[in-house]
Amino acid sequence: MNNTWLIDSPLDMHLHLRQGHMLDVVAPWSAKCFAGAVIMPNLVPPVTSVEMVVKYREEILRSGNDDRFTPYMTLFFRDYSEAELIAARKHIIGIKLYPDGVTTNSESGITDWRAYDHVLSIMEELSIPLLVHGETHGFVMDREREFMDTYQDMAQRHPRLKIIMEHITTREAVALLDRHVNLFATVTLHHLLLTLDDMAGGKLDPHLFCKPILKYPHDREALQNAVLSGHSKIMFGSDSAPHPIHQKECCGCAAGVFSAPTALPVLADFFDRRGKPELLQKFVSDHARKIYGINPPAKRVSLTRQSWRVPDKIGEVVPYMAGKEIPWTARPE
Ligand code: NCD
Ligand code: ZN
Ligand code: ZN
Numbered sequence: 001m002n003n004t005w006l007i008d009s010p011l012d013m014h015l016h017l018r019q020g021h022m023l024d025v026v027a028p029w030s031a032k033c034f035a036g037a038v039i040m041p042n043l044v045p046p047v048t049s050v051e052m053v054v055k056y057r058e059e060i061l062r063s064g065n066d067d068r069f070t071p072y073m074t075l076f077f078r079d080y081s082e083a084e085l086i087a088a089r090k091h092i093i094g095i096k097l098y099p100d101g102v103t104t105n106s107e108s109g110i111t112d113w114r115a116y117d118h119v120l121s122i123m124e125e126l127s128i129p130l131l132v133h134g135e136t137h138g139f140v141m142d143r144e145r146e147f148m149d150t151y152q153d154m155a156q157r158h159p160r161l162k163i164i165m166e167h168i169t170t171r172e173a174v175a176l177l178d179r180h181v182n183l184f185a186t187v188t189l190h191h192l193l194l195t196l197d198d199m200a201g202g203k204l205d206p207h208l209f210c211k212p213i214l215k216y217p218h219d220r221e222a223l224q225n226a227v228l229s230g231h232s233k234i235m236f237g238s239d240s241a242p243h244p245i246h247q248k249e250c251c252g253c254a255a256g257v258f259s260a261p262t263a264l265p266v267l268a269d270f271f272d273r274r275g276k277p278e279l280l281q282k283f284v285s286d287h288a289r290k291i292y293g294i295n296p297p298a299k300r301v302s303l304t305r306q307s308w309r310v311p312d313k314i315g316e317v318v319p320y321m322a323g324k325e326i327p328w329t330a331r332p333e
Helices: 020-033 050-064 082-091 113-126 149-157 171-177 189-192 194-198 217-228 263-273 278-290
Strands: 004-007 009-014 036-039 072-076 096-097 129-133 164-166 183-187 234-236 298-306 329-332
Touching: 004 278, 009 234, 009 278, 020 050, 020 329, 036 050, 050 072, 050 082, 082 113, 096 194, 113 149, 129 149, 149 164, 164 171, 171 183, 171 217, 183 217, 189 217, 189 263, 217 278, 234 278, 263 278, 263 298, 263 329
Parallel strands: 009 036, 036 072, 072 096, 096 129, 129 164, 164 183, 183 234
Antiparallel strands: 004 298, 298 329
């Protein structure tokens, strides 16, 4: 039994770091053990210009305080001109599209993507990937499934546009991946491990309430099978999304699981228990590097079979697995 695993440049391909004090509290947890992360633009107001991207990137570097951590920045999708996108291209890894109102801070998202097809054409031309929160406004358990037609339309209309289906949660999304060469996906830790029962089957756990909502056992099984097959179009994206405790333990609970501090150790445990240690490197780094064509800073992180207790709170946020023992510890070399 190998008690230490070394991972080269782990990447978190979907991360919320917020702003201000919250950014200061959460950024170091990602910067310490990851070599890079794709930073979501759903701030208040959303990140919709190169100036905002550049400023936000500087704030992240300052708060993260680790020179071996690269924030891969994104713009919030809107009606961008070609000139704007040409100017933005070297500052961003992609543009994130939110349907209006489907998740945290997505009020200025779009109602009908077809009205913005010309933006997708420019992105396709400039090789700027499109990242999508793929949910309709339908019944909460069906929203992702109902969005599959949209993914399919986008993928067919823009065959050279790289489309990342963010935080996929259903077996239908897993199946769609193999039908279009230009579709890729991120998978979170919580959707890989949990179902709706974990959040709402017994006493309600607001800290597991997130969008897309946790799904059925058969969906989790499809995600696990895909990840454990080493599917090269799937990469890890934590979707770590911190909210202060008073916005979680209340009526009108905000959606989001703060998993950045526990992600790597819990993933190590997941692959260890299934006898697939070699897949961790691929899932948390290699696939993302290939899909996005990025070369993150060299940063080696060790995972050691040594248990630790997750803090009850980090600042004003309750992390995923708060108060629990985790059998693996992550440390930068
Ligand atoms: C995210 C957040 O809080 O910003 N929440 C979530 O439940 N996942 C937004 C998102 O990724 O949809
Ligand atoms: Zn989302
Ligand atoms: Zn997210």
